[in-house]
Amino acid sequence: MASCLVSKSLNISSLIGEFEPISLSEMESVKLMNRIDTKYAVPLDVLPAILEAAQSDYYAQEIDGKRIATYDTMYYDTDSLDMYIRHHDRQLVRQKIRVRQYVDSNLTFLEIKRKNNKGRTNKKRIIVPGFDISADTPSVLKHKKKEDEKVTVGQFIDTKSRYTWNSITPHLWTKFHRITLVNKQKTERLTIDMDLVWDNVVSGEVKTYPNLVIVELKRDGNVPSLMTGIMLSLRMHPFKISKYCIGTALTTPCLKRNRFKKKIRSIEKMLNPKS
Numbered sequence: 001m002a003s004c005l006v007s008k009s010l011n012i013s014s015l016i017g018e019f020e021p022i023s024l025s026e027m028e029s030v031k032l033m034n035r036i037d038t039k040y041a042v043p044l045d046v047l048p049a050i051l052e053a054a055q056s057d058y059y060a061q062e063i064d065g066k067r068i069a070t071y072d073t074m075y076y077d078t079d080s081l082d083m084y085i086r087h088h089d090r091q092l093v094r095q096k097i098r099v100r101q102y103v104d105s106n107l108t109f110l111e112i113k114r115k116n117n118k119g120r121t122n123k124k125r126i127i128v129p130g131f132d133i134s135a136d137t138p139s140v141l142k143h144k145k146k147e148d149e150k151v152t153v154g155q156f157i158d159t160k161s162r163y164t165w166n167s168i169t170p171h172l173w174t175k176f177h178r179i180t181l182v183n184k185q186k187t188e189r190l191t192i193d194m195d196l197v198w199d200n201v202v203s204g205e206v207k208t209y210p211n212l213v214i215v216e217l218k219r220d221g222n223v224p225s226l227m228t229g230i231m232l233s234l235r236m237h238p239f240k241i242s243k244y245c246i247g248t249a250l251t252t253p254c255l256k257r258n259r260f261k262k263k264i265r266s267i268e269k270m271l272n273p274k275s
Contacts, residue, residue, distance in 0.1 A: 011048060012194075023063075024063060036220070038217040039214060039216045043213070044194065044211045046234060047194075050230060054226075069103070071103065071175065074170050075247075077168060077169070078167050083096055084244070095114050095115075109126065110139075110157075111123055126156050139156065172247050174198055174244065175195075176197070179192040179194075190217055192214075198247030207251050246264065
C-alpha cells in the first residue's frame with residue numbers, strides 16, 4: 001500500500017486536523033446511499049487550497065483519532081469484464097460489485113453500486129468476513145426503515161444485481177487513503193482519495209498515481225453546494241472517472257479502452273504539465 005508520505009509533505013495531515021470532527025455515528029444521517037455524484041480529478045498540490053477553503057463550512061470524519069482513513073477494495077467482474085465493457089460502451093444502466101475493507105474501523109462490506117439512466121447512484125451492501133466471497137456465507141442486509149433481512153452472499157448478489165454469484169471473480173485491487181468531509185448542514189459528503197494503487201490480480205500489472213487526487217461530491221440531487229463554487233474558483237471542473245475502469249484499463253493489456261485513452265492522457269498531462 002502506498003504511504004501517506006507525499007500527502008504529509010504537503011501539510012495535508014495538519015490542515016485536516018484543523019477541521020471540526022464528525023464521528024461515524026453522527027454520519028448516519030448523511031449516508032446518501034441513493035445520490036448524484038460529481039467527481040473531480042485534481043493534482044495533489046491543489047488539495048491544500050481545497051481544504052483551506054472548506055475548513056469553516058465542513059466537518060472532517062474522525063475514527064479513533066484518525067482523519068485520513070485506509071481503504072482496500074477488491075472489484076469483481078465476469079470473465080469477459082462485462083461491468084467494465086458496459087461502462088466503456090456508455091451504457092447508462094450499469095453496476096459495480098466490490099468488497100471494500102474500511103481498514104481503520106475493521107469492517108468489510110460486499111457492495112453493489114447501481115447507476116440508473118437518470119444518473120443516480122444507488123448502493124446496497126452487507127457485512128462480510130473478508131474479501132473472498134466464494135463461500136456462500138450468511139450475513140445481514142441493513143434497512144433504514146424496516147427489520148434487517150437475513151441473506152447469504154449468494155442470495156444478496158443474485159437478487160440485488162444483474163449478475164449471478166457464481167459468474168463473477170476477483171479482478172482488481174484498488175487501494176487508497178481517504179479524507180471524508182461533511183458540510184455543516186449535513187446534506188452532502190465529500191470524499192478525497194489519495195495515494196492510489198491499482199493491482200490487477202489477473203494480469204499481475206500494478207499502476208500507481210501518487211500525485212492524483214479523486215474528489216467526489218455526493219448529494220441527494222442537484223442541491224446547491226459550496227464545494228462546487230470552491231472547485232470552480234480553483235479552475236477545477238467536473239471530471240467523470242471510475243477508479244475501477246481507469247485501473248482496469250491501465251493494468252489489462254490488449255483490453256478495449258478507446259473511451260478511456262483521452263481521460264488517461266488528460267490525467268497524465270494534468271500531473272505532468274511540462275512533459
